[in-house]
Structure formats: structure tokens, C-alpha cells
Amino acid sequence: MKNFKKTMLYFAVIIPAIFFSRCTLTEDISSLKKSVDSLQIIVGTPKFNTNIHIEFVDAKTGQFIKSSDVNVVVSGKDASSIYNNIGQKKSGYTSKMGFVDLIVDPHKVDSVAIKTTPVEFAVSASVNGYLSATQKITVDKATRQIIRIKLIKMDAAPEGVSVAVNNNFTTTGVNGKTLNSSTQTLNAGKQTVVIPKDVILKDATGAPVTGTLKSEIVFFDPTSAAAQNAIPGTLSVDATMSNGNAQNIKFISAGMFNVKLTAGDKAVKSFDNGGITIKTVLPPSFINPKTGVAVKENDVIEMWSMEEGSGKWIFEKMDTVRKVNGELVLEETVKHLSSWNWDYWIPSCDNGPKFVFKGSLTSNNLAANVNAKYKDYGYDESDNRQIIVSTTGDNSYLQILRPAQSAATFTFTNSAGNNSTGKELVFTPSSVDVTNMCEGKTYEIQVSEKKYVESVNVNVELSATSASNKNLVLMPNTWVYYFNTSGTTITDLSTSQMTNGKSTFSLALDQEYYIGALFGSSWGMGTIKVQNEGTSSYRLTFTPMIDFSTAQTGTPISYVLPKDATKSVTVKYAGVLSDEIFNSLK
Amino acid sequence: MKKIIFTFALSVITLVSMAQANESLDTTPGKKIRLDAAIGVGASTNGLGANIVASVNNIVALRLGYETLDKSFPDAMTISQSDYTFNVSPSLKNGGFSAILDWYIRRSFYISAGMVMSNLNLTANIKSAKAIKIGDIEYSPDEMGEMTLAIQPQNKISPYFGIGFGRNIGRSKNLAMSFELGAYDMGAYVLNVSGTKLFEANGDPASQTSIANLNETLKGLSWSGIYPVIKIGISYKIWKN
Numbered sequence: 072m073k074n075f076k077k078t079m080l081y082f083a084v085i086i087p088a089i090f091f092s093r094c095t096l097t098e099d100i101s102s103l104k105k106s107v108d109s110l111q112i113i114v115g116t117p118k119f120n121t122n123i124h125i126e127f128v129d130a131k132t133g134q135f136i137k138s139s140d141v142n143v144v145v146s147g148k149d150a151s152s153i154y155n156n157i158g159q160k161k162s163g164y165t166s167k168m169g170f171v172d173l174i175v176d177p178h179k180v181d182s183v184a185i186k187t188t189p190v191e192f193a194v195s196a197s198v199n200g201y202l203s204a205t206q207k208i209t210v211d212k213a214t215r216q217i218i219r220i221k222l223i224k225m226d227a228a229p230e231g232v233s234v235a236v237n238n239n240f241t242t243t244g245v246n247g248k249t250l251n252s253s254t255q256t257l258n259a260g261k262q263t264v265v266i267p268k269d270v271i272l273k274d275a276t277g278a279p280v281t282g283t284l285k286s287e288i289v290f291f292d293p294t295s296a297a298a299q300n301a302i303p304g305t306l307s308v309d310a311t312m313s314n315g316n317a318q319n320i321k322f323i324s325a326g327m328f329n330v331k332l333t334a335g336d337k338a339v340k341s342f343d344n345g346g347i348t349i350k351t352v353l354p355p356s357f358i359n360p361k362t363g364v365a366v367k368e369n370d371v372i373e374m375w376s377m378e379e380g381s382g383k384w385i386f387e388k389m390d391t392v393r394k395v396n397g398e399l400v401l402e403e404t405v406k407h408l409s410s411w412n413w414d415y416w417i418p419s420c421d422n423g424p425k426f427v428f429k430g431s432l433t434s435n436n437l438a439a440n441v442n443a444k445y446k447d448y449g450y451d452e453s454d455n456r457q458i459i460v461s462t463t464g465d466n467s468y469l470q471i472l473r474p475a476q477s478a479a480t481f482t483f484t485n486s487a488g489n490n491s492t493g494k495e496l497v498f499t500p501s502s503v504d505v506t507n508m509c510e511g512k513t514y515e516i517q518v519s520e521k522k523y524v525e526s527v528n529v530n531v532e533l534s535a536t537s538a539s540n541k542n543l544v545l546m547p548n549t550w551v552y553y554f555n556t557s558g559t560t561i562t563d564l565s566t567s568q569m570t571n572g573k574s575t576f577s578l579a580l581d582q583e584y585y586i587g588a589l590f591g592s593s594w595g596m597g598t599i600k601v602q603n604e605g606t607s608s609y610r611l612t613f614t615p616m617i618d619f620s621t622a623q624t625g626t627p628i629s630y631v632l633p634k635d636a637t638k639s640v641t642v643k644y645a646g647v648l649s650d651e652i653f654n655s656l657k
Numbered sequence: 658m659k660k661i662i663f664t665f666a667l668s669v670i671t672l673v674s675m676a677q678a679n680e681s682l683d684t685t686p687g688k689k690i691r692l693d694a695a696i697g698v699g700a701s702t703n704g705l706g707a708n709i710v711a712s713v714n715n716i717v718a719l720r721l722g723y724e725t726l727d728k729s730f731p732d733a734m735t736i737s738q739s740d741y742t743f744n745v746s747p748s749l750k751n752g753g754f755s756a757i758l759d760w761y762i763r764r765s766f767y768i769s770a771g772m773v774m775s776n777l778n779l780t781a782n783i784k785s786a787k788a789i790k791i792g793d794i795e796y797s798p799d800e801m802g803e804m805t806l807a808i809q810p811q812n813k814i815s816p817y818f819g820i821g822f823g824r825n826i827g828r829s830k831n832l833a834m835s836f837e838l839g840a841y842d843m844g845a846y847v848l849n850v851s852g853t854k855l856f857e858a859n860g861d862p863a864s865q866t867s868i869a870n871l872n873e874t875l876k877g878l879s880w881s882g883i884y885p886v887i888k889i890g891i892s893y894k895i896w897k898n
Contacts, residue, residue: 099878099879099880102874102878103874103875103878105874106867106870106873106874106875107871109867109870110867110868110871111866112738112783112804112856112859113852113856113858113859113864114741114855114856114858115854115856115857115858116791116855117791117792117794117796154792154793154794155792157791157792158791158792158793158794159792159793160792160793176794177794177800532863534864540738542738543741544864546858571857571858571861572864654740
């Protein structure tokens, strides 16, 4: 018994010893310290649900205005709540590659309240060589919106838009008074702009504008659908009516002028001692919607001017159609410069029909192009729009902004822009009859995919650290844009949402794409191409682009990645940014 | 895992052998098997708890117990990373069910072995100490979200071994006291990280390379997973045979 107890005592000692006998404290602490020192804290950039993607396109060609940056100024009721997509407040924003991404301060977005109290602001866009435009934007959903603003190129305007530029239109004395009467005609005299002698020209501050004045006059033909579609800010407007009340209406234009007079960098805003006279001949076939028959002598029509900055249209006066030399004429003297428009109007609304696109495409949340065609109060509209198709329908809708209270038939077709990603989309139903576009109805459209070009899903995992601190890792939340390098129009653009640095792109095999993301006014981009590498791998080549305008590129980075059953590859890229750039992103 | 199996097997063999030895010892003519039971309370590095002790003689006893410890330390410290300052709020949750055999080598000295189902969860909640401007928009700490680090045992069920002074069930008196030193072997400690809002990506396994490296290091440490136990207890005999 004594021996047994001794044996047990031995075990009692040996077992704790087994616990601790392998203790290599110094080495352990060293390896622990190394692991702890390399621990990383990951911070995502803010994810803005209410994102307004504004695209600037040439009204004639439909191409993005990429060659020059568009200057964007935000104004209006809720302008203080608008920031760029990295949360910076600027007096003006600059587009890159033809678009700019703005966001609404998340503190100002309540997904319920915004439906009844929408966020409203106006965007004024200007770029050299184009007619400036102001468009009101109403945000009544806490989701992403795509706004397209068409700008008219002064030397290549769309059909039905007449442009006259005269570098020596008139001359004023030191007091800003015109020395002579001057006339500018368009369309063989069907439209005229006359400035009489002795009219005093003033700028926005009330100071006289002196010297030789350049005129830029644009007229929008009321019988041309292309011209009406190109009207800056569209014909669905916020208006201050004749009784002073605000109302959403849709114009039916009988003729719109935009007149710009400048002397050097000074622009004329108002006139004393008279004004300028604008005149247009009405086409005999123009229908007066109030009477339902062709316009005739003594019919009355409202004249409206646009308030610069807000894009709001103000009722000015009633005009009467006169008959002059057998032609029906509208003529008015205006005392301040902006866009002037003779219009009939019908009520419009903010809650146009909404089409939600649902489907399980090659990759969920994949951007695809849809072409929606419909008639809005007699005008043919074609909205070639990119949508984010997802199984849930989140962010995946097309809403007609501010339509008239009229019926319309919508047809949806595959857009040629999908070709570059190797897809053809099928919409079910492909046609929807809407009895009243202001009923605020939502229609669900199922989207399926016919693949006809071999494509590869590229999963990208992107992160960034600063040069001086590798422990703080930034993972961006943004939208990534890509289009094939031979594409130039809006239909070539595809979009993918990046969440915490992860994003998926569907790329056609052997096709090279530009790929990039906007961070404020900085555009990080490169080219990407996927090719077969043997039978079981893909070769993905990414070439950073240093300067798009000069096509200067960095050193290509090439990955050979195994194919999986779903033809997907994953690329991880951890960038090291300068402290300055890194700090601007977080 | 081999370490656990080996330790556990050795403990069981030891105590079963002891029990058999003592049973044979105590069943010698003139000595009977005597079933006693006691209830006890205790405080240890595993928390506060209670147990039921049953003995078949003065040498072997079985303890079934439950202990718990749940303590938080809000904003106990701050750490800085780049131009962020974070409040760190640690909390400790511990305890669990245990089944332990005590063998009394001497009148007031025993060795123990058994199993514990551990509730160990050591967490640190990390949250920005102040509102931060990102771009020109200010975010409150709540809007930024938070990150949570949790250290948990690799094995929920772990072997226990210890030595003690005094008794967990009285020998002749009803009241007994004990002081015990021991350790659980939980395999290793494992760090888990999760996050919300701006820190959400910390919880994504694909983004946890540095966490995975640390866990590998932890698993490689010889003493990782050893949880020391210091315990005092008092018991009262409620059943005597």
C-alpha cells in the first residue's frame, strides 16, 4: 500500500509537469509579439446608399463627354446635403470620363421620410464648347439613381437644334448702351433675335457690360423630337405658375430660345431702357393641346423663363399668336437673359412608373444595359439605361422621372452595350402598358441571360494601406465602372458595386476593358483583359493607367489563375498608397 | 489534441486506479463502503460556483459543479491607430460545468482530475472614442460601428488536473474547507474578430489573414490553452451513511 501511494504521488507530480514541460516562453513571446504587431484593423469607407450617378453625354452622339471635364455646381433647397462620393463638400465638382458621383448626407436620408419629403437640388453643368444646362434632381428613395444630362455641343448640335454664334453681334459704349441695332437670324429668318440701339446691358452685379459682344443663340425646334429631347433639364419642370404657386408640369414647347451675350468674361444678365426681342414663326402643323387643333391666330400661350441655378421655370406673361405676312408668329421683348420658352403645359408628377428588374445573372448585382422605349405625351422617348440586375431587385430599377399624366407603352430590349460583356438579356414581359404614368405603380420585369460569348466572372478583392502604416487597412465601398476599350457611348458602360473591397465583373474573354472607380474627382483606372492560359487557367492582365488623355500606362500586372467550374477567378490586390491619398479616402 | 487525450487518459487511469485501490483497501474486513454527500460553494479564477460532492469513502470523492464569472470593464483603455482613437471595453465570461474526481492521498491533501465544459469568452469591444469626420461628413461612434475581438477555447470540453489542501467533503466533521491549484488544458486559445458598419470587413474570413496568422501562432504555443485555476471552497455534509 505504501508503494502504491508513492506511485500515485509520482503521477500527481508528473502530470502537472507534462502540462508545463513544453514551455518555451522566450520563443513563444517573440512569435506572439510578431503576430500581434502584424494584426490589422480593417476600415471600410462609408457606404452611401443614396448615390446619384450623373452622366454627361453629348446630346447628338450619345457619347460620354470624356475629352473635357464637366464643371458641376449644386444648388437648390437641399444643396447643403450633397457631397461627392467620398463625402467631400465642394463649391463645384468635376466629372471624370463623363460622369460624377454625388451622395446625399446619410444623416439627411430617412428611408421612410424621404418618400414624402424628397431631397431636391439642381445640378448646373458647364463645359467649354457646350451649352450649359441645369437640371433639377429629386431623390425620393434611399437608393442609387442614374441621371443623364444631355449637353448640346455648339458646333455639332442635334437635329432640330439651331445654333448661331456671332463674335461681333453688337457693341456698347462705356455706359453699356448699344451703339446700333443688331439682328441675328436662324433658319432663314424663321427665328430672329434683335437688340435695338440704346439698350443698356448689365451683368449679374448690375454693372454695365461694355465693348464688343459675342452672341450664342440656340433655338429648339418644337416639331423635332430630337430637339425636344435635347432641351437642357428636360421638359418636365418645376414651375412657378401664373398664380405664384409651385407646380410640377410638363411643357409642350412652341419654341425655346437660349441667348447668351458676352464681352470677354462678362456675361449679360439684364437690360435697361428696353430689352431684346425674340421672334419665332410657328409651324402650321403645331397642335394647341388646349384646343386639340392646329394653332391659329389669337390663340394664347404662356411664356416662361428659366431661373439660373435652380433650373426652375417662371411664368412671365401670356402671349398671343399673331399672323404676319401669312405666318403665325410669336414675338416678345425680354428684359433678362436665360432660356425663354413659349409653352403649353400639362400636369406632371414625381412618382413616375417604376420598373424593377429581377433576375439571377451570371453574377448577382451585375450591371446590364436595358433599352426602354415609350411615348410621353406624343414624344418618342428612348431611355438606354444601365440597370443593376439582382435577385432582390435592390438598386435594380428604372423610374421615369417626372412624366406627364398620360398613358404610355414601354418596351424593353437588349442593349448593344451588353455585347461587350458577352451577354444578351431577355426581358419578361418585354412590353408593359401603363395607363397613367402618374399612378406611381411598380412593375416587375424578369431578366434572364442568353450567353453567346464566353465570359469570365472576375472577383476582385481590393485593399489599401498607407506607406507609413500597414496596420490600418482600407477597403473601399464604391461603384466600379468598366467598358471595352473600343467603346465610347453610354451603352458600352457596365457597373459593379464594390462592397468592402469586393466586386465582381463579367468580362468577355480576350476583350480588353477600361476599368476604374471615382474617388471624389480622382479617377483611378487601368485596363483589364482575361485570356485562356492553357486549358485549366486564365491569364488576367491589369495595366494601371497613369494618364488617360495621353494613354500613359504603368507596368502591367499579370496573374495566372486556375479556372473553376463556374468560370470565375479571384484576384486579390493590396495597394500601398501615399499617406496623403490614403488619408483623403478615410 | 494528442496532448489533451494523453493528459485526460493519464488522469483517468490514475484516479480509476486509485479508486480501485482504495476500494479494495476500504473493503477489507471491518471497513465498509460509506456513501456521504455534501454541498459546497467556492470562488476561483473560473468564477463563483456551487457543487455537490459525493464520496464512497474517505479517499475518493466525485464533485459535480457549476461556476460562473461575467464581468465587463467599459472603456477601460484607449488605443490609437493612425489618427483614430479607440475605446477598448474588455469583458470576461468564464465558468462552466465540471465533473472532477478527488483522491485524498493524505488526510488533507488531494489530487483531482476531471473534465470541464468551459464557457470561457474573453472579449474586447473596440469603438471609436469620438466622432470622426470622413471627408466633410461627421460620423458618431455609433454610426461608425465597432469591432469585437473574442478569445475562446479551441476545445469546449477540456481536461482538468489539480492538487488541493483541505477537503471538499468532511471526513468526520460536517464542515470542510479546501484550497486548490490546477489547470484546464483547452487545446489553444482562438481569437475571433467581428465588426459592424465601417468595421464589418473585419469579420469576413477572407479578410482575416493577420488573425489567422495569430491563431496559428497561438496554437503553436506550448502553454496556449492552459487556464490556471486557484480555488477556495467550503462545503457542508448533508448526507451521512
